């Protein structure tokens with residue numbers, strides 16, 4: 001992987017995930033710096049990964065060839081305004097992981113047509129099991145695309161979308177979706193407790209079933225998901241009763257509505273921010 005000087009502005013959950021993956025992939029710790037207003041997260045990153053840290057975004061900017069914009073979307077505008085006021089941004093590559101902020105809006109916030117790659121990662125990146133969707137326009141060179149792809153591949157799988165709208169689909173299918181599975185598991189855990197199991201037993205059963213199911217999906221890329229389901233579903237048996245209840249109660253429609261709600265919110269954020 002190319003070893004650019006890489007700065008993370010905002011040292012929260014997502015930055016920590018990506019930094020962890022990069023270090024494990026052999027990215028030189030001297031080439032990574034994280035900036036955050038408060039020190040506890042920075043101290044932890046320094047201790048755990050040996051990277052450089054600073055409370056000054058300007059220092060981060062001066063250090064870096066490439067800058068990950070990893071603050072919440074609502075504070076991106078002010079943060080970028082300070083960055084462009086105090087620094088020469090020419091020649092820098094920007095990687096934005098913020099939901100709902102289009103490249104054109106980010107360029108406006110940065111005050112110039114700087115190359116910006118939009119990345120939509122997810123929290124399993126922390127375990128190297130992430131999924132990131134990416135978009136770049138023609139201001140980003142092929143070499144920089146490859147660099148960003150390598151960075152995000154260090155924490156999981158990547159897909160590129162040709163049109164920026166595709167990023168909102170990535171949010172619905174991968175960025176937000178770990179939460180859908182957690183909700184599903186939470187409800188299953190609660191129902192197992194209603195059936196008399198204690199909390200830990202309930203969690204163990206549902207998490208192990210999910211882990212096993214996910215690994216079966218990954219290990220059988222040639223089998224349709226419906227076929228994997230069929231393998232569990234004995235004719236006239238228990239699974240059929242449960243699955244048919246999901247289907248009859250409109251699970252497909254609920255999933256469709258929920259994913260569309262995520263897309264709609266991303267579109268709304270793009271207008272508001």
Ligand SMILES: NC(=O)C1=CN([C@@H]2O[C@H](COP(=O)(O)OP(=O)(O)OC[C@H]3O[C@@H](n4cnc5c(N)ncnc54)[C@H](O)[C@@H]3O)[C@@H](O)[C@H]2O)C=CC1
Pocket residue numbers: 009010011012013014015035036037038041057070071072073075079097098099120121122123175
């Ligand atoms: N959490 C998730 O599942 C995902 C989050 N994202 C995006 O990632 C971005 C970061 O999210 P998280 O890491 O979850 O948030 P977080 O809240 O854990 O981290 C944000 C960090 O930015 C710091 N910060 C606040 N103001 C700052 C400033 N002016 N300069 C520098 N740092 C500042 C905060 O102290 C905090 O440590 C957001 O834009 C979010 O939309 C994208 C995909 C998935």
Ligand SMILES: O=C(O)[C@@H]1CCC=N1
Pocket residue numbers: 099171175176
């Ligand atoms: O909920 C959010 O807005 C962010 C983006 C995807 C996951 N978390």
